[in-house]
Amino acid sequence: MTQAPALEVRNLTTTFAGGRLTAVNDVSFTVLPGEVLGLVGESGSGKSVTLRSIMRLLPASGAVSGHVRWQGRDILTMSDADLRGVRGGQISMIFQEPMTALNPVLPVFTQIEENLKAHTDLDRAARAARARDLMDLVGIPDAARRLKEYPHQFSGGMRQRVMIAIALAGNPTLLLADEPTTALDVTIQDQILKLILDLRDELSMSVVLVTHDLGVVAATCDRIAVMYAGRIVETGTVRDVFAQPAHAYTRGLLGSVPHAGTERSMLLSIEGTPPPLDRIPAGCAFNPRCDFATGPCRARVPVLEDLAPGRSVACFNRTAVTAAGSPV
């Protein structure tokens, strides 16, 4: 309980277009060593932007404020040279679509090797050996031959393994995974998630997993943070949140998770879509879609309040939501 967090995000706010659009709004969370945190929400909720803000990977029009504490330093204020050491070295990131995230014109070996070159002191031969080891580690057979191949010569699942191998090259202690399985077939999804969990144990990494799929969270994460319209609306252990959601949005999301034996399709239990950034409703951003909404929801923004240690929610009607019980 008193373990020092590996990553601590405080009051992270990300704006675009000169501050007119707020994509991430006052987000705070921590990641403990060896923990898998699920960052969950519909598309457009700001979860991907949060991940990229941590790594300062935003287009020029984006501006980030707040603090991202990592090993005693603040990533948001460190020098570019220090940042390069952290990126890919201590913290690695994998992307949703390996087809577009891997450079199509470079052999896989080059894409792994350049990471080794940037973050290790290995000589040429050692880098080649390590590249083969990494391919073995992520479960790609015939490593020596496949290293010479190009991304388009790999299947979707193998491509995602390649990306993970690249991400692991610098021996990171934190892996940021942005929807790593969304682009994959269901059976391959499970393999990749299992691989990530195995690697977490083997290499004692922490993982932040961004996903819109609560099924993935249930299968892999220790804790969950639910985002809506740029804010975290509920956090807690996966077990607690799934058993007793305290935010109407979380409850709605859980209602759309397919249950055992049913088709794995999105069951729309929440009406409508998340608001675009330039039209975020006043008060609680979720109120127009919320079955529990009352007067205060339309007037004020609810703040995150602790329910228990490590468990918090930002909802005026959490008692009513809790009483309604979990749809799972």
Next chain:
Amino acid sequence: MTDVTTPMMAARRRRVLPRPLIFGATILLASAVVAVFPAQVAPYDPNAFDYGALLQAPTSAHPMGTDNFGRDVLSRVLHAYTIDMQIAFFATVFPFLFGTVVGALVGYAGGWAEVIFGRIVDAVITFPFLVLVIAIVSVLGPGLVNMYIAVGVVGWVFYARIIAAEVRVQKRLDYADAGRAMGYTHARIIFVHLLPNAITPAIVYWMTDMALAILLGSSLGYLGLGAQPPAAEWGVQIADGKNFMATAWWISVFPGLAIVLTGLGFSLTGDGLAELLRTKR
């Protein structure tokens, strides 16, 4: 991350004419006025010799100086607008019209028509355009009309390629099917329904092509294969002055500036149009 594009799209929705279009159209409008009324804007007769004022540097009486026959360079530059703007128009309008029709038919027909057309495109891009035009003009003889013919033989292909590609996309859309379902003739579907939606890129290219036509026309004029002396044409004027560059630079330099300015007018208009039409889509 997709949210990020929202402000850009908002800016595009604002109805402002692109700045290149405003600059370009202004230049073209002024050029057209000069081309139609050269005698009204030019201070002197472009072909009047004045042996009392040979090779004079620019003065208030002759703002662009005089040439080796004492002709007023400014008046010749202004009168040349008539010929060069004509070149821009006539060297391109027939390829534009013919290429548009052929392109629409090829794109609509598809299949073998497209295969054959593809071979023609391959052949045409294999021949250096200017070399081919020069070769054709050499057989036909120098002069503007022969130049139009030479350009037309090749130029239509580029329009046809653009239109064919667009029509190919358009004919897959629903309204083309609807037209067929309603029993419209092929011609009606092509020219009333498909073409108006496919023609914008060709119009944008037309602007660039007119700038290229002026470059080509003045190049041929310079080589003595286009407009013939003593006609006032920029390329001819530059050739006239080339032996005086060291002593009377103004004979060649000012006509060249006119070419650059007019070319800018066309290409800015083209860029601006492209921007405007992209916004509208």
Next chain:
Amino acid sequence: MHLASFIVRRLLQLIPTLLFILIVVFVLVRLLPGDPASAILGDRALDADVERINRELGLDRSLPVQFAVFAKSVATGNLGNSIHLKLPVAELIAARLPITILLTVMAALIAVLFAVPLAFVAALRRGRAADSVVRGAFQVGLSMPVFYLGLILLTVFGARLGWFPVGGYGDGFLDHLYHLFLPALTLALSLSAILMRNLRAAIIGVIDAEYVQFARAKGLRPRLILSRHVLRNALISTVALFGLSIGTLLGGAVITETVFAIPGAGRLMVDSIYGRDYPVVQGLTIALAVLVSLTFLLTDLVQAWLDPRVAR
């Protein structure tokens, strides 16, 4: 392995292209009004002379036979004889074309040297002052006629300042390079403008690509990201455009050689047109078209090397 079969396939494709070039030249020559004999001899030619020329050119036989004879002689390197210079056209071309090739290669190199850094400056400072300056220069560069720019460079750097020769080709390779520098610079301007615009757009398209984001997430140095991940991908479409521009470049070489009095193939072309030396014009047209298709082949290979997906 893949590349080798790609090269073979591409070489085989060259055969129909070459045949097509011959057909086009052949047909064009026969379609054009005015017969070659009177073009050569003038309007007041004697019938006997016309007949002699027609026989020399093989124009008294049927069209398919004419084409077969024509194709066979071209294939064996026989392009006929120059009417004025009394020399085999093939010999003339062999003597003059290398000069034009050297000129265009130099121009292409200069154009690339200008275009690549400028495209990066413009793309990385998109919408700012540097971008506007580069794009403005692009517009002017495209509107500037080759013969006009050449005349100005010749006057300023050749005649006025004396830094460069005012024409000719010189003796010895280094002297050739020295003589060709100003003409190559002249020729390079519009090509570099075209390449610059395309590369700028390509860089802007690539710079926000996921794999560039991923490269940044790997903690690579900005220089490495730009050279390895951005430039290489952005170059793919620019190389294709470069291939397509080679015809324009050769056309420009014709004019540049005239302005700078360089004894290349372009100058030969213009002289032959003035002199109505019809076999030379025909031979040069074929030679230049062949040169263009060989350049297409070369740029295709470069593209296949840049992008492994092409050679599949």
